Amino acid sequence: MLQLQAIRERKDDIAEALKKRNLDAGPILNSALQLDEERRSVQAELDNTLATSNKLSKEIGMLFKSGKAQEANTLKEKTAELKESSKALSEKLNEVSLKLNEILYQIPNVPHPSVPAGNSDEDNEEVFREGDIPELSGDALPHWELAKKYDIIDFELGVKISGAGFPVYKGKGARLQRALIAYFLDKNTQAGYSEIQVPHLVNEASGYGTGQLPDKEGQMYHVGSDNLYLIPTAEVPVTNLFRDTIVDPDEFPIRYTAYTPCFRREAGSYGAHVRGLNRLHQFDKVEIVRVEHPDHSYEALDSMVEHVKGILRELKLPYRILRLCGGDLGFTSALTFDFEVFSTAQDRWLEISSVSNFEAYQSNRLKVRFKDGQKKTQLAHTLNGSALALPRVLAGILENYQTEEGIRIPEVLVPYTGFSIID
């Protein structure tokens, strides 16, 4: 969430910037400030009440010690009233703080100055494009047909055991999937990210920490009996590693990479665009996460973008990079670059990576801090990106690498797959 201090100091700038999200934030910012003021005044009143009652208690203690029980008892009577008012005040305080928090949770992150205004994905700004789109013969197939033809992914079998959106990978398909995971992890660790394996179920506090809760509650699978959530991305457990910690600034840059399956309910998705591997309830992803000093988070973002570019270049897949517009920007992000691979047989772009700087928005919820030179605690910046999401990369490979002889395997992957063609 946004820092109150920032809202106090730069309310108008923030409201102006939030217009890029097509949000008229003036009123909500005002009510946050109003509640903040109320909170502080109630707090002050409560503090004073507690101060006097603390003083009285100490006096009573001393009187008892010196054997003046009668005087002590007289003082005791005075405390009853204080107790009552402090109880009322602390209830009021709770109420106001709760309201304030609810409001703060509703305010999205402030877009970076470079974020273009816009309403939807149509207004995203293409900033880079690379890789040749292969010329496929007339009988080129979309990946779900290829999957069937070569018997490497079985969607129907998944339906039987789980439901739509839970494919079963078979034979060389399964092996290719495993190869991609290993290849991505190798690339990421070579770039300085430490590999880590994290739980795939997280508690409520973690969901709130990274911002999936409360606003995306319906997108996560929830295990009611234990009140745990299946992770929609490794971002959740990995970033929450740092919840409530004060990191040593010498540890910057903090870089992690994790492979996890990701679970998404995708309520409301339907139609031709969700065919095949385009949109799944369970998919694999290798994530990169960074915790950074605020002064260096944008350098970090750039280096993450460059890193992902390097991978796609090696895979020789045609891709483009978009700078997300205000209307398409995630709730908690300040600046996001989406990577899309061209799905030649479907003639459309598929998102395969999303690289974001959350600045202090997540860390404010998570309380990820560090001590600056003056021994003051400051919020760190958090970032993450996919490097990469598997299914659509797989779709891109299947479609772009199809030939009459079969599906060729990108050269860099051959050491991982142990074969160079699927036929």
Next chain:
RNA sequence: GGAGGAAUGGCAGAGUGGUCGAAUGCACCGGUCUUGAAAACCGGCGAGGGUCACACCUCCGGGGGUUCGAAUCCCUCUUCCUCCGCCA
């Protein structure tokens, strides 16, 4: 799953109803000494709210209660340890 024990500052660890936000040691930061370092000595050293700055308030795993007063007593939840059972 059953029985018992425990949870205190970065770590270790004292503290069982009243000047305890908390002894002490280690670690860390600053200083003295030294050519430099170590050692020794002196000083500092948790977080949050609040304030121009103080004052002041809150926090001893989480929540609730008893009391004029709770780290300390009671209830409850969570986690960890030991033993038993089960198990990849």
